[in-house]
Amino acid sequence: MTVSAPITHNAAETRVVAAAGVDFAYRRFGHSAGVPLVMLQHFRGNLDNWDPALTDALAAEREVILVDYPGVGSSTGEPSSSIPETARRMIAFIAALGLDRIDLLGFSIGGFVAQEIALVRPTLIRRLVLAATGPKGAPRMHGWREDIAAAARGESKPENMLYIMFAHTESSRAKGMEFLARFLERREGRDAATSDAARDAQYDAIVEWGIPDHGALQRLTGIGTPTLVIQGDTDLMIPTKLSHLLAGLIPDADIRIYPDAAHGFLFQYPTEVAADVNAFLARENGSAAS
Secondary structure (H helix, E strand, O other): OOOOOOOOOOOOOOEEEEEOOEEEEEEEEEOOOOOOEEEEOOOOOOHHHOOHHHHHHHHOOOEEEEEOOOOOOOOOOOOOOOHHHHHHHHHHHHHHOOOOOEEEEEEOHHHHHHHHHHHHOOOOEEEEEEEOOOOOOOOOOOOOOHHHHHHHHOOOOHHHHHHHHOOOOHHHHHHHHHHHHHHOOOOOOOOOOOOHHHHHHHHHHHHHHOOOOHHHHHHHHHOOOOEEEEEEOOOOOOOOHHHHHHHHHOOOOEEEEEOOOOOOHHHHOHHHHHHHHHHHHOOOOOOOOO
16 A cells, blocks of 8 residues: 655645635645644744744644735735734634634734634634734833844845844854755745735734733633743743733643744744644643643
């Protein structure tokens, strides 16, 4: 009997599904048994900005679904400047795939969207992973400091990615260079570049999410989904202490902080992060700390 090789990140076909007036570009691969893991990307990120070492390690134990937001990468539609609107459109995408139960990982702005989905569709998410993200209305979330904003909103080049995604240490930057090689491995069928219009809309959404609002923080107490919060120890984009705030406000949330790492810690430690996420997702239903 011939056994076909598993489909990997770099070989997965880009598919399209229509929902909410958008043709969503997505990739779906991995071990198909059980609840799939939907992954929501960072600021300006498209399908190819994920680390293949991370997604393939996750896909070894579960099905992984990567998706472009509306107006980002190869997805059609207008990019949204509102986190709640983006969340509702992603809910429509998930419904269009015929899914009524998922695990959800949100990275950076994807973590904002994931929090919103967990609040407005609490029965949709079995387990929630919030990576390098922060709560609505938290301190020091109202835009980025000047150097980070310049690198994040500037030209998509290695120097800028290293500056915002990795700690400013030789060891972290070396891991960043390894990531840059991995995420350029895919040669065929690469995703479309993200437009300046999408960049600007997403930054507007980030700024609005970060307007100081102590009352908005209390919304997190309504997340009953078992939650894992993960972060690097020196994130300059979304301060690491806000991950501790997330974990303190979401009932029974777990938290894991990775050393000598910044906003892109999950690309610096793809094997370790995948192992931690897979272990969390493999737990029986119940509290995150069960």
